[in-house]
Amino acid sequence: DIQMTQSPSSLSASVGDRVTITCRASQGIRNDLGWYQQKPGKAPKRLIYAASNLQSEVPSRFSGSGSETEFTLTISSLQPEDFATYYCLQHSTYPWTFGQGTKVEIK
Amino acid sequence: EVQLVQSGAEVKKPGATVKISCRVSGFNIIDYYIHWVQQAPGKGLEWMGHVDPENGETMYAGTFQGRITLTADTSINTAYMELSSLATEDTAIYYCADLKRFWGQGTLVTVSA
Numbered sequence: 644d645i646q647m648t649q650s651p652s653s654l655s656a657s658v659g660d661r662v663t664i665t666c667r668a669s670q671g672i673r674n675d676l677g678w679y680q681q682k683p684g685k686a687p688k689r690l691i692y693a694a695s696n697l698q699s700e701v702p703s704r705f706s707g708s709g710s711e712t713e714f715t716l717t718i719s720s721l722q723p724e725d726f727a728t729y730y731c732l733q734h735s736t737y738p739w740t741f742g743q744g745t746k747v748e749i750k
Numbered sequence: 751e752v753q754l755v756q757s758g759a760e761v762k763k764p765g766a767t768v769k770i771s772c773r774v775s776g777f778n779i780i781d782y783y784i785h786w787v788q789q790a791p792g793k794g795l796e797w798m799g800h801v802d803p804e805n806g807e808t809m810y811a812g813t814f815q816g817r818i819t820l821t822a823d824t825s826i827n828t829a830y831m832e833l834s835s836l837a838t839e840d841t842a843i844y845y846c847a848d849l850k851r852f853w854g855q856g857t858l859v860t861v862s863a
Binding site for chain 2: 687690728733734739742
């Protein structure tokens with residue numbers, strides 16, 4: 644199975660900060676990666692698909708980059724509604740696998 | 751409006767089987783794979799598998815292989831996830847989703863003696 648390792652597992656940041664979350668794949672996955680945001684008690688929501696494409700209606704402060712084994716999700720200016728847990732998901736090879744999550748908390 | 755509406759919470763004893771439904775409205779279920787995702791309390795997301803409602807083909811994660819059955823009834827636009835030989839570690843919220851835009855509300859399954 645492809646292991647997806649996210650870092651950091653949690654971070655504290657302030658409103659307005661630039662935040663970067665990394666996801667590393669144990670083997671190359673081309674750009675077959677999505678980023679998801681989950682708020683407590685809610686279903687996840689996809690933010691980014693194909694590593695760098697912004698899902699419709701997602702604010703442009705979110706961006707994704709990377710290919711093969713290293714990927715990043717960047718929030719250019721953290722907003723109060725962005726405090727949540729973020730997951731990457733690879734869909735290059737079965738079984739599809741999620742990263743373990745990054746919890747973004749208020750500093 | 752697209753909706754995925756899941757069946758209600760379940761309480762099961764160890765060794766039992768649970769079957770959760772996911773009723774799709776607003777699109778034809780044959781147009782998308784339906785995936786299932788497990789989230790144990792306070793834990794991350796785990797992909798369980800998917801079903802192609804058009805032909806019934808499935809893919810399962812190894813963790814659940816042998817215990818999980820995913821099906822779809824296209825006549826009523828509904829997908830199902832059946833998980834057998836339940837253990838306390840299977841206590842979790844289970845989501846159906848297309849993993850693109852649409853998710854069910856989640857179904858809590860509690861496994862307890």
